[in-house]
Amino acid sequence: MSNKLTAKERLAIERVHMPELPADERSRNFEEVNLGLSGDQALEEAKRCLQCKHRPCVAGCPVGVSIPEFLDALASDDLPRSVQILRGDNALPAVCGRVCPQETQCEALCVRGMKGESVGIGYLERYVADWAMNHPDRLLVDQRAQKTGKTVAVVGCGPAGLTAAGELAQKGHAVTIFEALHDTGGVLRYGIPEFRLPKEIIDREVAHLIDLGVSIECNVIIGKTLTIDELREDFDAVFVANGAGLPTMLGIPGENLKGVYAANEFLTRVNLMEAGRKEDASTPIIKRSEVAVIGGGNTAMDCVRTARRLGAERAMIVYRRSEAEMPARVEEIKHAKEEGVEFVMLTAPLEILASEDGWVRALKCQKMELGPADASGRRRPQPIEGSEFELSAGVIINAVGTNANPLLTATAPELQLNKWGNIVANENGETSIPGVFAGGDIVRGGATVILAMGDGKKAAAAIDEYLKTK
Amino acid sequence: MFEVLSNEVLAENLHKMVVSAPRIAKARKAGQFVIVRLAQGEERIPLTIGDADAAAGTITLFIQAIGASTRRIVQTQPGGFIRDVAGPLGKETHITNWGRVACIGGGVGTAVLFPLVKALHEAGNQITTIIGGRSERYIILENELSPLSEEFLVTTEDGSRGFKGFVTGPLSELLADPEKAPKAVFAVGPVPMMKAVANLTREKGIETIVSLNPIMIDGTGMCGGCRVQIGNETKFACVDGPEFDAHLVDFDGLSDRLTSYRKEEATCLAAECKLGREEA
Ligand SMILES: Cc1cc2nc3c(=O)[nH]c(=O)nc-3n(C[C@H](O)[C@H](O)[C@H](O)COP(=O)(O)OP(=O)(O)OC[C@H]3O[C@@H](n4cnc5c(N)ncnc54)[C@H](O)[C@@H]3O)c2cc1C
Ligand SMILES: Cc1cc2nc3c(=O)[nH]c(=O)nc-3n(C[C@H](O)[C@H](O)[C@H](O)COP(=O)(O)OP(=O)(O)OC[C@H]3O[C@@H](n4cnc5c(N)ncnc54)[C@H](O)[C@@H]3O)c2cc1C
Ligand code: SF4
Ligand code: SF4
Ligand code: FES
Numbered sequence: 025m026s027n028k029l030t031a032k033e034r035l036a037i038e039r040v041h042m043p044e045l046p047a048d049e050r051s052r053n054f055e056e057v058n059l060g061l062s063g064d065q066a067l068e069e070a071k072r073c074l075q076c077k078h079r080p081c082v083a084g085c086p087v088g089v090s091i092p093e094f095l096d097a098l099a100s101d102d103l104p105r106s107v108q109i110l111r112g113d114n115a116l117p118a119v120c121g122r123v124c125p126q127e128t129q130c131e132a133l134c135v136r137g138m139k140g141e142s143v144g145i146g147y148l149e150r151y152v153a154d155w156a157m158n159h160p161d162r163l164l165v166d167q168r169a170q171k172t173g174k175t176v177a178v179v180g181c182g183p184a185g186l187t188a189a190g191e192l193a194q195k196g197h198a199v200t201i202f203e204a205l206h207d208t209g210g211v212l213r214y215g216i217p218e219f220r221l222p223k224e225i226i227d228r229e230v231a232h233l234i235d236l237g238v239s240i241e242c243n244v245i246i247g248k249t250l251t252i253d254e255l256r257e258d259f260d261a262v263f264v265a266n267g268a269g270l271p272t273m274l275g276i277p278g279e280n281l282k283g284v285y286a287a288n289e290f291l292t293r294v295n296l297m298e299a300g301r302k303e304d305a306s307t308p309i310i311k312r313s314e315v316a317v318i319g320g321g322n323t324a325m326d327c328v329r330t331a332r333r334l335g336a337e338r339a340m341i342v343y344r345r346s347e348a349e350m351p352a353r354v355e356e357i358k359h360a361k362e363e364g365v366e367f368v369m370l371t372a373p374l375e376i377l378a379s380e381d382g383w384v385r386a387l388k389c390q391k392m393e394l395g396p397a398d399a400s401g402r403r404r405p406q407p408i409e410g411s412e413f414e415l416s417a418g419v420i421i422n423a424v425g426t427n428a429n430p431l432l433t434a435t436a437p438e439l440q441l442n443k444w445g446n447i448v449a450n451e452n453g454e455t456s457i458p459g460v461f462a463g464g465d466i467v468r469g470g471a472t473v474i475l476a477m478g479d480g481k482k483a484a485a486a487i488d489e490y491l492k493t494k
Numbered sequence: 495m496f497e498v499l500s501n502e503v504l505a506e507n508l509h510k511m512v513v514s515a516p517r518i519a520k521a522r523k524a525g526q527f528v529i530v531r532l533a534q535g536e537e538r539i540p541l542t543i544g545d546a547d548a549a550a551g552t553i554t555l556f557i558q559a560i561g562a563s564t565r566r567i568v569q570t571q572p573g574g575f576i577r578d579v580a581g582p583l584g585k586e587t588h589i590t591n592w593g594r595v596a597c598i599g600g601g602v603g604t605a606v607l608f609p610l611v612k613a614l615h616e617a618g619n620q621i622t623t624i625i626g627g628r629s630e631r632y633i634i635l636e637n638e639l640s641p642l643s644e645e646f647l648v649t650t651e652d653g654s655r656g657f658k659g660f661v662t663g664p665l666s667e668l669l670a671d672p673e674k675a676p677k678a679v680f681a682v683g684p685v686p687m688m689k690a691v692a693n694l695t696r697e698k699g700i701e702t703i704v705s706l707n708p709i710m711i712d713g714t715g716m717c718g719g720c721r722v723q724i725g726n727e728t729k730f731a732c733v734d735g736p737e738f739d740a741h742l743v744d745f746d747g748l749s750d751r752l753t754s755y756r757k758e759e760a761t762c763l764a765a766e767c768k769l770g771r772e773e774a
Contacts, residue, residue, distance in 0.1 A: 204580065204712070204714050205580075205712065206531055206538070206577070206578040206580070242578070243578050243579060243580040244517070244580075245580060245581070245583070245714060248521065248581065248582055248583060249517050249518060249521055249580070249581065249582070250517065250521070269712075269714075269715070269716035270715050270716065271716075271717070271718040273718070273721075273728055279728065280721060280722075280723055280728065280747055280751065282750060282751060282753070282754045283754075285719075286717060286718035286719070288716055288717045288718060289711060289717035289718055289719040292711055292712065292716070292717050293711065297537070297538070297711070298535065302535065304535055305535055306535065306536050306537045306562060306563055307537045307538075307711075308755040308758035308759065309758075310754065310755070310758075382750045429714070429715050429716065430715075430733075431714055431715055431733060
């Protein structure tokens, strides 16, 4: 089979549409919204790639996935090779294909996007990764590295930790991941909802790592159950990837009323604890017909779409700036709108108002207008005098962001932190303690899955070098 | 998986369970707790580490079966397993030798108090322990606590044992007695009890520590569900506590938040009772 089309023939192909569950149906269940491309669709889409010699798209990917190469193999219908290329660069392709903000990364730099629509790189990455999961017997087997006898402890089982563990295991080191929660995946499991990233995908990616020889111990909180010092004694190197899980409070009156959630609590109840999602889940969740979510990022979109699925008639996003400034993925905003989510833009929360019995009744807000651009290049919102109003809501969810969690770092005083409490690490992940590396959100603050994975990959390479000197 | 080594009934719906958890047994300090999840699909439940034996690798939990989840936990028999036990969580109690201290326990709070009394005793304090319960049947850990206490008092609401009334009765007398007045007071129990104790000691300016029990999920500072108002600040009880200066705690806010899931929990219990009947 060949992928020998002329540029003209390739240019004539239109971008594929991702098949989706109908909005009215999916906004009441937790099934995955994007259904995935069919084999024919994927092959056709892959043929749209012009196989550019200078590979601009690759520069847009934080882990440098060999995009034209895996697409060429796919367009030539050589899936085993496509999988091998993709997995060689990216340890969690089924995850990235679903949750990367492609429109600002790989697809942003695709030449086809200049005059028309970029190649659907994310969709195709997902297609190839899903195919691999369903065809384990057809995969090309990579040679296993010889055991080195060296041991590495990884703290945190999110994307950074999982990636580092996979890379290190492939180099023959014995890796143990310690995870504070009772299950794997970090934000992938407790934060990102089932309708965007089915838990089964995480289970399968984790199973793949266990096949590679990685061992995972849940319910171990580093800093509490074991200390970093104990890990340094028992292991040859340590990689810290404990994420940025500490909710930023709004700091407005009424924040402790019944019915006010931090996004992490709301999402953890539903995602990790299965509240409202499984019949027999014993963890409860408060459901109300009017729900207001404060924030404009992926977390806010996940909360509001989850609230809708729990039965909210009015599920609202309340955001200080306008839609153009929203940091959420474009696809999440589109899906949220289709599902009937209301967008209350240029609106800032002032106070949460209570009913007589201490439950949330409304969000007192103020209208904003956009002033001149600030240091980040985004136009700064300014309050409009006298524009206060009340937005009726029975549940209010704060999704404005997270800070670095001090639980671990507080017990390791030699570990250098910046003024926000993030661990200071160089581009190889080296920290102020020799043999201790760090990456992901605990270093960057809240970022993205693929940046966390990029950190895990770089740190694994640096740890491998470090272990050779030991 | 964490093996249950023994499970004893101390009083109605109050169990003492010894669980194998070597790392936690080694690391834990007085005042800390664990989060327990019995099985897949179950809630994460915070429980104080009542006692620990580092050499044997065991921790002791005192569990009051009040809702659906705690009832299922106490049904685990010796030889059975708890799927998840994570900890030790929270800050350890600040223990020094104050000289005279009073330790007040109400209901299952008495169990939470036990490791504090033990640590305070080991630090050389002279302890007056006051234990309250609805009636004689709810007075627990008497045999464990009285040898550690210089004075050991019991109150019951119906007068079936000791003083009739609440723990605040004997406490007021103690505070009024210049010879016996404590330098510090530790109180653990239902929110109204802790609030009443705080009000008594506030007037006298006596340092008072309470251990709070808000609803928790992760126990590591990630979810923000356990937040409590302490003075002008919002604190996360799982990482900043669970012990706080009683004179700064917003007890009304705490008790209000504790009722957040009353409706849901009631449905859950009712469903279980029905199930129980059908099985029977
Ligand atoms: C709701 C939500 C939606 C998002 N959507 C997207 C998206 O669509 N696309 C995207 O690219 N990014 C998204 N992000 C951001 C992305 O999920 C994070 O940047 C990424 O998960 C960070 O990975 P990490 O490995 O550094 O940390 P985490 O994923 O946070 O994992 C850290 C792990 O460490 C564990 N841990 C913490 N402390 C300890 C300790 N002391 N001992 C042991 N273990 C510990 C935690 O329990 C957790 O499992 C989203 C984030 C959220 C919250
Ligand atoms: C740090 C900490 C330490 C604790 N130590 C112990 C201990 O050593 N032994 C022990 O028996 N219990 C302890 N608790 C309380 C225990 O966690 C709760 O009793 C348990 O979560 C209730 O779960 P349930 O599903 O059985 O009851 P539910 O059905 O959830 O609740 C039954 C009733 O109790 C209320 N309630 C819910 N959660 C709590 C809570 N966290 N505290 C008090 N009331 C609640 C509900 O509003 C409801 O009215 C501790 C709590 C904390 C936060
Ligand atoms: S990993 Fe993310 S950024 Fe990289 S190619 Fe895949 S979808 Fe694009
Ligand atoms: S830039 Fe676009 S067309 Fe060019 S190689 Fe990359 S994906 Fe293909
Ligand atoms: S229980 Fe989640 S932050 Fe305390």
